Amino acid sequence: MDKFAYYLVTLLESALGVFGVRSFYDQPRYAVVERLERGVEIRSYEARVAVETDARGQGDGEAFGRLFRYITGANRDGGRIAMTAPVETAGRRIAMTVPVEQGPAGTMRFFLPHDVARASAPEPTEAGVRLVRLPPERIAALQFSGTITPQARSEQERILADVLAKAGRRTEDVPLLMGYDPPFAIPFLRRNEVAVRLPAN
Numbered sequence: 334m335d336k337f338a339y340y341l342v343t344l345l346e347s348a349l350g351v352f353g354v355r356s357f358y359d360q361p362r363y364a365v366v367e368r369l370e371r372g373v374e375i376r377s378y379e380a381r382v383a384v385e386t387d388a389r390g391q392g393d394g395e396a397f398g399r400l401f402r403y404i405t406g407a408n409r410d411g412g413r414i415a416m417t418a419p420v421e422t423a424g425r426r427i428a429m430t431v432p433v434e435q436g437p438a439g440t441m442r443f444f445l446p447h448d449v450a451r452a453s454a455p456e457p458t459e460a461g462v463r464l465v466r467l468p469p470e471r472i473a474a475l476q477f478s479g480t481i482t483p484q485a486r487s488e489q490e491r492i493l494a495d496v497l498a499k500a501g502r503r504t505e506d507v508p509l510l511m512g513y514d515p516p517f518a519i520p521f522l523r524r525n526e527v528a529v530r531l532p533a534n
Contacts, residue, residue: 339405339413346416347515353522355513358418359446366471373475373496375531380469382450383421386462388441391422391481391510396441399462404443407462408455417444419511419526473497473504474511474528480520486510489527497529504529 346357367375384403388396397420399407404414421442442465445454454464475493479485490508497504506529513524 336413343416353514353518353524355418355524358513359415359444360418360513361444362447363472369473369500370496371475371492373473373493375502376472376474378467378470378472381467382445382454383442383465383467384445384454384457384462385440385442385465388422388439390439391441391486391512393441399459400441400443402459403457403462407459408457410455412455414449415446417446418513419444419524422510422512423507471531471533472509472528473502473531474526476524476526478521478523478525480523481510481512481525486527489525493527493529503532505532506530 361378361381363376363378365374366377369375384400386396386399400420404416406413408414421440421444423440423442457463473493475489475496477485477489493508494504509528509530511526511528513526514522
């Protein structure tokens with residue numbers, strides 16, 4: 334796809350994303366293997382490939398920019414790669430008066446389309462950007478809509494943790510935030526998820 338067509342398609346996808354239309358995005362494949370209270374899903378994800386960088390949280394424009402440059406040509410092939418959903422953010426949360434995301438102990442990821450992953454994804458050329466290959470895994474996820482504020486995220490993480498504790502499920506690592514829509518999407522149409530990786534059985 335030539336550069337003009339690529340950016341035209343990307344612009345059209347972004348415009349449709351305002352209204353919660355995301356069916357044109359390639360997304361990681363998973364099966365829901367169990368449903369718990371409050372809408373929590375236990376999912377079994379297939380292996381996948383992502384490009385990631387260190388981030389200060391979900392609103393880190395510099396981290397997003399590094400990943401966006403990768404899919405628009407800052408890679409060994411110099412080729413453009415279709416945008417996918419979700420964008421995954423993980424990081425340490427430090428509670429203050431209002432929970433905030435702090436420090437360098439976080440990452441932001443774009444998952445690569447299945448055809449790109451199968452064809453051996455090109456290596457990034459920008460410092461601080463790296464490819465990661467994720468094995469099949471189980472993840473507990475809770476979907477919610479609305480604007481992602483620190484308070485909203487904290488409340489959803491609390492609900493997820495409470496449901497998992499009640500079900501006797503152990504978790505691994507820090508909670509993840511997965512955003513499926515652009516930041517300017519209509520809030521009540523947004524698909525956001527908080528999630529946590531579960532230990533292998």
